Amino acid sequence: MSDTQTFFESHFPGRRSALKREVLQTALSLFNEQGIEATTIDQIKTRCETSVGAIYHHFGNKEGLVAALFFVSQDAMMQLTLTYLEKASTVQGKITAVVQGYIDWVTEHPELARFQFQARTNVAKSGHSDALAAKSKARNRALLDSLTPAERNELLKIYPPDLILSLIIGPAESYCRAWLAGRVKKSPAHYRELLAQAVWKSLS
Amino acid sequence: MSDTQTFFESHFPGRRSALKREVLQTALSLFNEQGIEATTIDQIKTRCETSVGAIYHHFGNKEGLVAALFFVSQDAMMQLTLTYLEKASTVQGKITAVVQGYIDWVTEHPELARFQFQARTNVAKSGHSDALAAKSKARNRALLDSLTPAERNELLKIYPPDLILSLIIGPAESYCRAWLAGRVKKSPAHYRELLAQAVWKSLS
Amino acid sequence: MSDTQTFFESHFPGRRSALKREVLQTALSLFNEQGIEATTIDQIKTRCETSVGAIYHHFGNKEGLVAALFFVSQDAMMQLTLTYLEKASTVQGKITAVVQGYIDWVTEHPELARFQFQARTNVAKSGHSDALAAKSKARNRALLDSLTPAERNELLKIYPPDLILSLIIGPAESYCRAWLAGRVKKSPAHYRELLAQAVWKSLS
Amino acid sequence: MSDTQTFFESHFPGRRSALKREVLQTALSLFNEQGIEATTIDQIKTRCETSVGAIYHHFGNKEGLVAALFFVSQDAMMQLTLTYLEKASTVQGKITAVVQGYIDWVTEHPELARFQFQARTNVAKSGHSDALAAKSKARNRALLDSLTPAERNELLKIYPPDLILSLIIGPAESYCRAWLAGRVKKSPAHYRELLAQAVWKSLS
DNA sequence: AATGAATGAGCCTTCATTCAT
DNA sequence: GATGAATGAAGGCTCATTCAT
Numbered sequence: 001m002s003d004t005q006t007f008f009e010s011h012f013p014g015r016r017s018a019l020k021r022e023v024l025q026t027a028l029s030l031f032n033e034q035g036i037e038a039t040t041i042d043q044i045k046t047r048c049e050t051s052v053g054a055i056y057h058h059f060g061n062k063e064g065l066v067a068a069l070f071f072v073s074q075d076a077m078m079q080l081t082l083t084y085l086e087k088a089s090t091v092q093g094k095i096t097a098v099v100q101g102y103i104d105w106v107t108e109h110p111e112l113a114r115f116q117f118q119a120r121t122n123v124a125k126s127g128h129s130d131a132l133a134a135k136s137k138a139r140n141r142a143l144l145d146s147l148t149p150a151e152r153n154e155l156l157k158i159y160p161p162d163l164i165l166s167l168i169i170g171p172a173e174s175y176c177r178a179w180l181a182g183r184v185k186k187s188p189a190h191y192r193e194l195l196a197q198a199v200w201k202s203l204s
Numbered sequence: 205m206s207d208t209q210t211f212f213e214s215h216f217p218g219r220r221s222a223l224k225r226e227v228l229q230t231a232l233s234l235f236n237e238q239g240i241e242a243t244t245i246d247q248i249k250t251r252c253e254t255s256v257g258a259i260y261h262h263f264g265n266k267e268g269l270v271a272a273l274f275f276v277s278q279d280a281m282m283q284l285t286l287t288y289l290e291k292a293s294t295v296q297g298k299i300t301a302v303v304q305g306y307i308d309w310v311t312e313h314p315e316l317a318r319f320q321f322q323a324r325t326n327v328a329k330s331g332h333s334d335a336l337a338a339k340s341k342a343r344n345r346a347l348l349d350s351l352t353p354a355e356r357n358e359l360l361k362i363y364p365p366d367l368i369l370s371l372i373i374g375p376a377e378s379y380c381r382a383w384l385a386g387r388v389k390k391s392p393a394h395y396r397e398l399l400a401q402a403v404w405k406s407l408s
Numbered sequence: 409m410s411d412t413q414t415f416f417e418s419h420f421p422g423r424r425s426a427l428k429r430e431v432l433q434t435a436l437s438l439f440n441e442q443g444i445e446a447t448t449i450d451q452i453k454t455r456c457e458t459s460v461g462a463i464y465h466h467f468g469n470k471e472g473l474v475a476a477l478f479f480v481s482q483d484a485m486m487q488l489t490l491t492y493l494e495k496a497s498t499v500q501g502k503i504t505a506v507v508q509g510y511i512d513w514v515t516e517h518p519e520l521a522r523f524q525f526q527a528r529t530n531v532a533k534s535g536h537s538d539a540l541a542a543k544s545k546a547r548n549r550a551l552l553d554s555l556t557p558a559e560r561n562e563l564l565k566i567y568p569p570d571l572i573l574s575l576i577i578g579p580a581e582s583y584c585r586a587w588l589a590g591r592v593k594k595s596p597a598h599y600r601e602l603l604a605q606a607v608w609k610s611l612s
Numbered sequence: 613m614s615d616t617q618t619f620f621e622s623h624f625p626g627r628r629s630a631l632k633r634e635v636l637q638t639a640l641s642l643f644n645e646q647g648i649e650a651t652t653i654d655q656i657k658t659r660c661e662t663s664v665g666a667i668y669h670h671f672g673n674k675e676g677l678v679a680a681l682f683f684v685s686q687d688a689m690m691q692l693t694l695t696y697l698e699k700a701s702t703v704q705g706k707i708t709a710v711v712q713g714y715i716d717w718v719t720e721h722p723e724l725a726r727f728q729f730q731a732r733t734n735v736a737k738s739g740h741s742d743a744l745a746a747k748s749k750a751r752n753r754a755l756l757d758s759l760t761p762a763e764r765n766e767l768l769k770i771y772p773p774d775l776i777l778s779l780i781i782g783p784a785e786s787y788c789r790a791w792l793a794g795r796v797k798k799s800p801a802h803y804r805e806l807l808a809q810a811v812w813k814s815l816s
Numbered sequence: 817a818a819t820g821a822a823t824g825a826g827c828c829t830t831c832a833t834t835c836a837t
Numbered sequence: 838g839a840t841g842a843a844t845g846a847a848g849g850c851t852c853a854t855t856c857a858t
Contacts, residue, residue, distance in 0.1 A: 019822090035329065037241045040848060051823045056850070058821095121322060124385075125239065136387070159402070162388045163395055166378035167402055174374030175367060183340070184366045191367055198363070198371055202406035244831060255840045256833085266832065443737065445649040448852060459819045460854085470853065526733060532793075533647065544795070567810070570796045571787060571803055575810055578786030583778035589736075591748070592774045599775055606771070606779055610814035631843095652827065663844050664829080670842095674828070823855080834844080 067128040073112040096196040106176045107189045277316040300400040310380045311393045475536045481520040485513045504604040514584045515597045679740040685724040708808040718788045719801045
């Protein structure tokens, strides 16, 4: 499962969702190529060979389409991190899970990751801002919730909780952004281990 | 120099630039409040009590206004980092300079920093994309250029050059983004030292 | 029979017409609340918990729904006036019948009356304009047809026939419009006698 | 001054208002021909040989255009009635003034009168409903305010104030509506005196 | 009879930009 | 240099209507 098509097929299965899948897939491409505001419903409709009415029937409006894309993507990313976290037993293992979960998600679904970066602001300013805030908070708690009280105390001894997340995810996110923007060529996947190690060292 | 008004006064001095300053200041606020595309020339004109013609006279078009704001801001940020770098003599000192230069810039000019994050994509897709690429590259080289050949070899021994920048700036950038978005309350300035230390540890 | 529900039950009796009645009732409310053009088939469908297809099955199209509502309402109003006219024997009695028939209809079915005022234009511009013209003419003749030749001559001595109807129905209609629009509070029913008397005086 | 063109010229004088006048004139015609909702901004623009932007520049939006047309028309009508009222000295004279002021307005500006009938509902449901309510109240008070206390007492002896207005204006309004809709042929102007007399008789 | 997904023409409105004054 | 009326392409969205199931 490493491309977007199979991603949508597994999240919106069945023949009845065929149009929904195609619209999401097309919108994703156009949003990334041209930007969200620069992409028109008409362009999407033309590429999908459907009608504007059908798009509005399924997603309400453009904002709803953006939100649907954003949340399905964010949820899947969260899911991957949780899977990794469950397999880890030590503190280092859990931090590595978060870092590598992030990297693996981005490299497996670069289109979705690219979209998330640009869509966050839109969603935050839309009617779905509450849902966004709730999910963001949940994501931030995932790591801390997976730790035992003892582990948590140990980790928070040096750095305040607010900072922890930036120390852990910051380097990976920075490199992933650069890669998605084409500013660096080597895939973040090549640096999975290096990044996890560096983060671990920074926290000792 | 801790607010935006004095910033514009020092970068566009004189009575003749008064309107230019006011337009930039107003545009900055509106862009941050509503987003760049959502802000209209008419709104800017109304808040400045000037005319659309005057704005076009000074900035050519909307894209030009965004670019002016973006580059003056990015140049000043680069300048601050260079000042810090000049004062540093050791490798650790230089890395600290980059991290703290970044943090200090953001906390001194949060409005400009916020704008830079959202404007980058716009500028990259505009006619000024070359200027953007050139300046980004320059910024990336500033640190490496300040090192002696020996220091450089030492630093690049473990981590490839592509990764270095993300390891250095990633944590600070991540925290600053969270702060500018209101997701964390404590100013990055409180963590100047902690962040620089963490980065240094991660590179050893 | 003083509310709209029983009105529809008596005009569309039986279990098979249940949906038809509910659609008419709902459409009537929405048309009055929002206006005819502002009301969508979808809104009606949602309130009735039925499907757009069912509405089209029963009424053909939106225009047909408006016309059905208009004509059933207009026919009932005409019927009431005719009943009153049959009971009257003198000229004054017949004029009183027309005035009070009108007032009683409006106060018994304010929703239907309100709808008639706004729908007349729509129906006139629709494919049902012929039916509208025919029924309007019939209504206008009802009074004159009920008079004996001698009575007719007497009534038309002073005022030309074109004017008669406006003199008779004008005051009541004016007050009823004001009441239906909420511009006056007292029900037209309070002024049944006063209005009939005033009209009679004006014709002497 | 008996056609619409000179009406607009006197209410929006000068070369700078030429476009405004033409838009109002054109909108009036189209609204009456096709109805307000059925008329599009594009149709108006095409007939005026102007641009949609210009229309929005002058009137804000379609609702604003309807309101402008409605209020300028209603104000002028009110003005005519006030002129007539000032010249009258007896109660009968004042009532005649109201009746004939109404009739003269309608026959001098049938297009505007026709428009007022259909636009009232729109304006009432628009953002200008307050202005409408205020002006309607003012119109209703014009007659009563022009009476001396003694005259007022005399007039209100038999009929309550709410009813008075309907008795006075009802017959004329009813006939004018019929004339504007083409249901009767003879101009209301032919019945100026008859209508005023009939109303006076009804009030004795 | 009932359903509701799909259609697509058409509407209102916005807004960057120009240019005559 | 300044002004703001005018332009008009383009966009998001609505909604009556159809039709396969």
